[in-house]
Amino acid sequence: MQQMKAAPEIMSETSIKPASVWDYANPTRFLGLVDRILPAFVMLTIVSMAIGLWMAFSAPEDYQQGATVLIMFLHVPAAWLAMMVYTIMSVSALGTLVWRHPLADVSLRAAAPLGAAFTFLALITGSLWGKPMWGTWWVWDARLTSVLVLFIIYMGLIALSKAIEEPSVAARALAIITLVGFINIPIIKFSVDWWNTLHQPASVSRFDRPAMDVAFLYPLLVMALAYTLLFFTLHLMGMRNEILRRRIRSMKMQTARQAEGS
């Protein structure tokens, strides 16, 4: 019942005044927003994931790939998310450096472990798909290698976020490294493509067809939607956690100050 009531409220609020990211620059207001929309996101994620899985398992077997096409429904959305999350982090980095939005750093920090997890899933499921299809767990193929580099970048960012204590310095450091990484990713991709074509020309047969059959495309799209919703749900929750962490930090500093004063 509460969810039903919450939904029209958001609608009316956004239609009355033009919503902007700045409306939620205040963490407390942002937490309020999260509490209101999170249930809807959770529901949508569960429903779309269920539909996606059902469609995936009722899809026919591929004439080439057999039942392993089932792995594609996990692998491709994870790989898409791996890239999308990095893009969101880069936009957040711009938010920190250019617009100085107070939540931009919160968003970047909350997204990093999720991006790393999706990249990890893309690598693992890709490996499990590669073994039966290509006959090997891993090839130093251009795409695999650049995703591996992306994974290392994610891990580096997480390590950096844990290493620097001072929040404003950490925010700037994370934003700068994220952006340098973003500019560099096309270069890495390009260099790795080039590197691979020289060393092992087309030894890997792959799943290249002009257009994917609708029987596979629809489940794939629904699964991708479910993964995207899952990311946004976890991202909102992660941002909430990060805001609470900061609040605890400032409260503790306050008690420390009071103890000093007395």
Next chain:
Amino acid sequence: MIALLVRELRLAVRAGGGALTGVLFFLAVVSVVPFGVGPDLNLLARIGPAMLWIGALLAMLLGLERLFQADREDGSLQLLLMSDYPLELVVLVKCLAHWLATGLPLIVATPIFGLMMNMEPALILAVIATLFAGTPAITFVGAVGAAVTVSLARGGLLIAILVLPLVVPVLIFGVTAAYGAVEDPAPFLPPFLLLCALTLFFSVLGPFAAAAMLRHAAD
């Protein structure tokens, strides 16, 4: 600016040398390889360029930690921030000095290690040329890592984790060009020019990103 360059170089040499430590580390890495893969001279000759590049890359990363840290500790970073020159230019000069003090000695030492790896003279020359064109890029990217971790007491490992994925292209084109110089079907010039382009690109990106960080970290 010249004065800054001279000061940086003098510090690097006096500090008991980033230069010497780097070369020794390079020696250590290169001499460990034969123990790992076995003393087969043909195999060593084949993987030689790659090993020299990786050794040089790691040795370059070694000294990066101190690039801005020493300045921050003794307060000269504040002076540099307040100087009339744009901070980007200051960072660029500091990078050049760092490269002259650590990168150049590595390149000078390369022929000796090349001979130890049983490489042909032409291949050694190619490796020297590619290192000459490519190692500045490592310094420039490394400057960003160094600026970001400037406030950390032990940022060295973190710099390596942050910088290594970003210098993957440099390594790829450097090694490809080196092999391209001696192996017949593979070309030398295209990867070499790309390597130069990368160095120029990072020479702009690196100082700008590092300066953006330093401005904030100093206060």
Next chain:
Amino acid sequence: MFGQYSGFIIPSYLISAAVIAGLVVWTVLVYRNRRAEILELEKRGVKRRYQKEAE
């Protein structure tokens, strides 16, 4: 169940489920801990800037 490839399909679904479940559980647990900690701090009388807006 999936023919000769079940050894690859089932692990990939299991690993994906485990990683996603891990993320969810971790996020929820962190949230609970932090909220408890904030309540605890508030009970000890620590005020924060947006006190009036807190639930």
